[in-house]
Amino acid sequence: MATKIRLQRHGKKGKPFYYIVVADSRAPRDGRFIERLGSYNPNTNPATIDINFDKTLEWVNTGAQPTDTCRAILSYKGVMYKKHLQGGVAKGALTEEQANEKFAAWTDQKSGKITGKKSDLSTAKEEAKKAALIAEAKKKEDKAAAIAAKNAPPVEEVEVAEEEAEVEAPAAEEATEEGAE
Template identity: 60%
Template sequence: MSVRIRLQRHGKKGKPFYWIVAADARSKRDGRFLEKLGIYNPNTNPATIELNMDSSVRWLHNGAQPSDTARAILSYKGALLKHHLEVGVNKGALTTEQAEAKLQAWIDEKAARINAKKDSLSQDKAEVKAAALKAEKAVNEKRMAAAADAARAAEAEAVVETAVEEAPEVAVEETVVAEAAPEVVAEETVEAAAPEVVAEEPATEAATEEGTTEA
């Protein structure tokens, strides 16, 4: 039976994750499998990979052929290197201790690179967050300044409107006072003229009496 190490899709639409499986090469892509070897989640950064190293190497020893993506994952996790070193041990090219030392050195170096990448990503996220906060603060300050300017403008406009509304009232009062003054003068004139009329009446009576005497 030909065995193939490949990915089996799971997860939701748009956010898939995969099982790494050893399956019969004749079975459907997402059908039955012989053994689950690990998982691969590309939705994280860096991608999350969990792999059963010993089972994967055993299937490689038994002739299982990985797909292109599965081969890249096995190489990334060191399964292909371990398989190669064990083949060398079986051929007598190196001892088991030497193979284990080489594998461990490779794993440590790989882990250091992964951690450095994670630290870099964390720093980038922190810088992006700080820049976003700074930009948000600047926007808020502009909004507050605009609101303050609008409030000052509204206050100044209200003062002008109040002054305009009060000005006609003063003018009307002055006009009323000015119009009332002639009436007072007219009344005084009439009162002053009244004695003259009274003074003329005795003169008329005296003239009448003189005319009667002459007759």
């Protein structure tokens, strides 16, 4: 029987959630499966991948072919690299200890990259929150100033009207004096 390691879709529309399963290659995508190996949630950033490493490695070694997406997921988690190292041990190119050291070094490097990405994402999120808060405060101040200007009596117009009245009053007095003469 030809077996495949593939994704089985679950979740609602627009929010997919996948199980990583081993199934007969002729079975429908969401149909019967032989064994569930883990889960994959692409909705989180970075994507959440939970996998049973030993069972998956066992299935890959017995000949189960992963689909393209599952191959990428298994490479990300190190299953394919571990299989590659085991092939080197079987050929005599490496010893078991060397293979384990290489895999441990690769795992440490990978976890460092993941931690760095998570910290970068969290700092970017915090900076975006701060920028939004500053923009909101500025918008609130502008709105408050506009309301205050609208509700305040027009001081400039009152002063201008008083100055015009003072200028017109002496002119009217001069006109009456000229008419009296």
